[in-house]
Amino acid sequence: MHKIFSNGAIFVTSEADMVALGQRIAATLQGGEVLGLVGDLGAGKTHLVQGILEGLGAGEPAASPTFSLVHEHTDGRLPVAHFDFYRMKSADEALGMGWDEYLGSDSILLVEWADRFDGALMPQDTRWLVLRHVDATTRSVALAGC
Ligand SMILES: Nc1ncnc2c1ncn2[C@@H]1O[C@H](COP(=O)(O)OP(=O)(O)O)[C@@H](O)[C@H]1O
Ligand SMILES: [Mg+2]
Numbered sequence: 001m002h003k004i005f006s007n008g009a010i011f012v013t014s015e016a017d018m019v020a021l022g023q024r025i026a027a028t029l030q031g032g033e034v035l036g037l038v039g040d041l042g043a044g045k046t047h048l049v050q051g052i053l054e055g056l057g058a059g060e061p062a063a064s065p066t067f068s069l070v071h072e073h074t075d076g077r078l079p080v081a082h083f084d085f086y087r088m089k090s091a092d093e094a095l096g097m098g099w100d101e102y103l104g105s106d107s108i109l110l111v112e113w114a115d116r117f118d119g120a121l122m123p124q125d126t127r128w129l130v131l132r133h134v135d136a137t138t139r140s141v142a143l144a145g146c
Contacts, residue, residue, distance in 0.1 A: 009142040011134070018044045021141060022051015025129075029056070031078050031106045036114030036122050039131030044139045045112045048129065049082055052110060056080060069097060078108050085113040085121070094121050 002021060003011040012018045025035075025048075035052075037045040053059075058076030069088060073080040081102050088094055099121060102109055114122050128144040 005140060007142070009130075009132075009140040012044070012139045012141055013137060015044075015047055018047040018139065018141075019051035019054065022048045022053075023055035026052045026055025029078060029108055031108065034103070034109045034123055034126045035111065036119070036126045036128045037110065037112050037131065038115045038128060039139075040133065043131035043133060044141075045129075045131055048131070048141070049110050049112070052108075053080060053082075056108075069094075070102075072107075079106065080108045080110060081105075083109065083111045085111060085116040088116065091117040091121050 002017065003013075005011060010021065012021055029052075037048060039045055053073055053076065056073075056076035056078055058073040058080055060073075069083060069085075071082045073082065083094075083102075085094065094117075103123060111122070114126070114128070119126075126145060128142075130142040130144070132140045132142075134140055
């Protein structure tokens with residue numbers, strides 16, 4: 001169950017709840033949406049991604065793509081490309097790996113650390129998900145443009 005803050009952010013009190021929120025978000029996706037996940041290390045971005053993938057029936061759990069810049073999942077209801085900008089040195093590195101082609105595709109793009117490079121890579125219609133630590137087991141998730 002998700003409580004809601006007065007500022008509209010959702011209060012998520014366990015890892016399982018974060019995955020469940022991802023599943024709810026997945027149900028709203030129709031193809032081609034770009035989701036930008038923002039928040040510090042350990043804020044829960046990868047757990048939320050895992051829930052979205054589960055909700056889409058995308059099979060295997062999302063491995064953190066920290067060591068490869070993109071993981072593609074094609075076995076679910078919609079194709080997904082999961083990015084992590086954390087290890088990219090520059091926006092050019094993303095452009096060099098075909099970012100524009102991903103943007104123009106029907107894939108759902110799930111982007112951890114989407115605010116890197118001042119968010120310059122992210123399109124105008126990005127759905128932003130801003131995650132914050134509240135305490136050891138609680139995170140808040142604010143949705144914008146969703
Ligand atoms: N409510 C919660 N939601 C998500 N993760 C939580 C929560 N409470 C504690 N955690 C812990 O926080 C960490 C989140 O990790 P992860 O999802 O990889 O974050 P990120 O991708 O933002 O770095 C994990 O160690 C997880 O066990
Ligand atoms: Mg992560």
